[in-house]
């Protein structure tokens with residue numbers, strides 16, 4: 001098809017339509033084309049005899065819908081402003097994709113040198129075999145070469161047959177003419193041959209007189225040439241270096257074959273009707289350490305459907321799974337970006353985490369590297385004004401990914417870090433010295449502390465919002481958000497606070513779950529602008545283990561290998577699976593660290609978190625300790641508690657302040673008495689706070705307690721004295737049991 005003209009009107013197609021009676025319908029008439037051009041009359045609408053009649057184009061503007069247009073205009077009506085048209089016109093880049101960035105250049109150079117190295121090594125080990133073959137065929141080549149030279153000089157080639165034919169027919173004069181012609185030809189050829197022979201003799205003399213290396217060079221050049229001349233046509237001197245053993249080059253044919261092998265009826269039937277139903281808006285090109293094919297799938301097929309069949313795609317290409325990376329491409333939903341690496345991702349060496357370098361520092365307001373793409377590009381993320389959700393099945397690598405973020409946070413000396421790992425393995429213990437609070441385990445005590453921490457976070461958010469209000473009044477928080485200046489301002493109380501929870505499902509499915517979920521949701525909503533950064537890791541992303549209120553409000557998500565669509569969408573958001581963002585394609589353990597990162601830019605993408613083992617993590621922590629010691633922000637071991645946490649022994653204090661021999665007392669009365677005892681701890685407590693503080697002690701049941709006030713019966717929440725005593729006895733028993 002010819003390219004559309006400036007106004008995007010395809011004259012040739014329109015002319016064909018107007019002159020072709022089969023498309024013009026029974027009433028088609030011959031139209032004066034000049035007239036048609038002048039008036040731009042839309043062609044007559046063909047009779048609507050099937051479903052596609054609508055698409056067949058009601059006006060001539062829409063006839064050009066061939067592959068060149070895919071992703072471009074649907075209708076180039078004249079009222080579309082020229083600047084929009086100009087924006088939509090896709091220009092091919094002057095330089096090839098691989099030559100446009102250092103990364104591309106380096107990757108191409110690395111690939112070429114690797115390739116050259118391979119070929120050299122391949123042939124080097126076969127050199128003895130090649131030498132033997134050369135020794136055999138070179139003498140044959142010498143005689144064959146001499147024979148051919150003599151034959152050429154005699155100019156008999158072709159002529160002999162003609163002379164024979166003339167002799168058979170008895171045409172003597174023809175014979176004589178042919179022979180005379182041969183003689184004429186052979187005269188100058190003999191001269192050429194003689195000159196060649198002379199040159200050879202001279203060369204030989206020069207070689208004998210010259211230094212020995214001249215003879216070796218001559219031998220190295222001439223002998224292989226003679227051997228090549230002497231060898232049989234089907235037996236090359238060197239072995240073939242087959243392409244297949246190195247990598248499979250991505251070609252349009254391979255992509256087409258792979259796509260038609262997916263057993264997708266929509267693709268196969270479209271291709272059966274029109275082999276061009278699968279088209280390539282951009283040429284397949286090198287992109288990093290692999291090739292990228294941007295494919296426009298047949299009408300109505302979504303890229304997401306192909307992404308879901310990554311396994312079949314890899315099978316059709318005869319490649320390992322982690323070498324084939326299909327993704328939805330920008331443009332429209334039927335556009336697929338298929339990247340195929342030179343080698344499987346598992347064999348590609350991930351570069352070392354840049355933050356491991358001794359000079360690396362982190363500013364949580366700025367992006368830092370956290371992962372790599374399949375093409376080994378670095379992906380950077382920031383922490384400030386973000387909440388993260390990491391989800392994946394066991395062995396998917398979420399703990400390691402979460403730890404990367406906390407390690408990065410540790411390198412910003414302003415950041416306060418507190419968190420709980422509720423798996424009890426101690427993956428985060430390496431960070432203990434830079435954390436202001438750390439809990440590890442899934443026992444009731446740790447869960448209670450974790451819950452109390454969430455409550456504290458909420459209180460901290462309230463305190464921070466007051467501080468922000470204050471600074472906003474002073475004009476220091478123009479957006480009512482923490483600014484880098486406020487975060488660095490000592491005593492502002494607005495420094496970044498990273499609160500992390502690994503395996504949060506343990507808390508959410510415990511007795512604290514409901515309340516913890518509700519409070520955490522509020523913290524996530526409030527904390528973002530206040531410098532409170534929540535990081536959550538969970539293994540079971542269902543609505544009981546991870547309240548939807550939380551998932552809805554998280555703005556950065558990393559979904560590692562998950563088992564099904566529900567889990568995928570719980571982490572990445574509704575419709576993520578449908579839109580082709582499917583972490584179900586990753587295998588746990590084998591593809592640990594791989595996942596879909598969402599919340600950074602328009603497109604979610606497959607990335608692999610940097611692998612940082614505990615030894616490397618310890619090196620970073622050592623640096624973080626040094627940075628924090630200088631900045632004076634290193635948490636002291638004996639101070640690793642929250643400033644307003646209920647550090648006091650609530651049960652003991654209750655027993656101490658219990659009024660007389662009352663059997664049951666209202667919480668609010670108890671709060672007032674507790675505040676008198678320890679105003680720094682209990683000052684401002686309300687009834688609900690006491691209820692929460694008693695949660696870790698199931699023996700103390702908070703219930704309705706009735707009293708008479710001015711003769712009127714009044715019921716409020718309260719607790720019973722025997723319960724408190726029983727809980728103290730139980731706690732003492734547990735403590736003495738160890």
Ligand SMILES: Nc1ncnc2c1ncn2[C@@H]1O[C@H](COP(=O)(O)OP(=O)(O)OP(=O)(O)O)[C@@H](O)[C@H]1O
Nearest residue numbers: 393394395396397398399400539592593609610611
């Ligand atoms: N980015 C990575 N690159 C390579 N290997 C990784 C990566 N991240 C994690 N792994 C490997 O995967 C293993 C499991 O990782 P991790 O403990 O983070 O998984 P998990 O999802 O937290 O599993 P679980 O829920 O069982 O704790 C690690 O021991 C590590 O060896």
